Amino acid sequence: VQLVESGGGSVQVGGSLRLSCATSGFPFSSYCMACFRETPEKGREEVAKISSDDNTLYTSTARGRFTISRDNAKNTLYLDMTDLKSEDTAMYYCAANWCTYGYWPPQNEFEYWGRGIQVTVSS
Numbered sequence: 001v002q003l004v005e006s007g008g009g010s011v012q013v014g015g016s017l018r019l020s021c022a023t024s025g026f027p028f029s030s031y032c033m034a035c036f037r038e039t040p041e042k043g044r045e046e047v048a049k050i051s052s053d054d055n056t057l058y059t060s061t062a063r064g065r066f067t068i069s070r071d072n073a074k075n076t077l078y079l080d081m082t083d084l085k086s087e088d089t090a091m092y093y094c095a096a097n098w099c100t101y102g103y104w105p106p107q108n109e110f111e112y113w114g115r116g117i118q119v120t121v122s123s
Contacts, residue, residue, distance in 0.1 A: 001025035021077040021094030029072040037039035037090035052099040
């Protein structure tokens with residue numbers, strides 16, 4: 001199983017980035033996918049989730065600015081981030097877990113994780 005994040009980097013406040021998470025080794029289309037981020041101050045926190053049937057769930061910090069999506073043909077997850085703020089600076093991770101209809105797995109139930117990618121937002 002592999003989950004490989006890409007698209008991170010440095011951006012100015014107000015800018016945009018698209019994170020990609022290329023996966024292999026598991027039936028991507030049947031899995032719930034999620035993006036998390038981690039900082040030393042806050043630890044690891046959820047950003048957004050997407051189910052196998054494209055239902056989405058966002059935290060309050062992401063809602064309205066970030067969009068999570070998936071391309072099952074490419075086994076790839078995307079996180080489009082706009083209007084970035086300095087507080088969005090973090091290591092971003094994608095994660096995968098088997099999807100059960102109507103159930104959103106919490107962070108500690110996600111089975112597969114990427115290694116993470118740094119996003120730095122500066123003024």
